[in-house]
Amino acid sequence: MSILKNKGYSIQRNVFTKTEILKFEKNLILFISKFCKSKHIKIANKARSILDYEEKEFRLGAIKLLEYIEIKNKTLFYEISKECANFHSIDYVDQNKKIQSVVRKFFGKNYNTVQRKKPIMLFNKKNLDRLKYLWHQESQFYPDHKLGLHIWFPVFRNVKSNNDGGMTFAVNGFKKNYKFSEIKLKNGWTQRVPKIDVEKKFQTLTPEINRGDVIFFIGPQLHKSDEQYNNIPRVSFVIRYLSDVYHGAFKPI
């Protein structure tokens, strides 16, 4: 809690065991195969077949599958990114003891009013700007909720700090909410870009993050997708916990 209050974000290592994260990844691909059955049988079958691969091949195969879907059918891909929250494994994330402990401590007496927003899957790839997040603050997407805690974790592969393409934070960039411009992209995320030169105003940092690790960050923390340098795309999940009770620690919007 105090790290989050003083730093805006915090990294927790090994929140999920390797077995747990692999189970999550397998259930995601199983979900995609079922979700696509009535929409795109070739993709459904492809997804089903990689489930039988050995672990390393499975993880690479999963990334390649998502890359294939994104190229072949952008609408279906965007639907999957938003709908994959409906697979049961997401509940294990909420129920994870380490996550619960951080969420409980962060919200304190507001814990009982916490709402979890629909998680989304994020896919980042070289030269794919539509699915990349520019600088933003989650607090500007949820102005009715005065307190927010967001968790982000990679699946299928680890993400290095440099020359890879993780998530970038503005150091100490969580102390106020900035006015923003809104940009809407077809089959892509709506952007709410602060009207400041973030990189001039703040130092930036892209943490190294492995499968099983989780980054927690608070609503006003400025963040974005790093430039993608890796030829292998990066897949991650974000889950948002919000409470509408003013916390006092941050200025109301």
Ligand SMILES: O=C(O)CCC(=O)C(=O)O
């Ligand atoms: O995964 C990323 O690159 C950025 C994620 C993000 O900014 C968000 O979920 O708010």
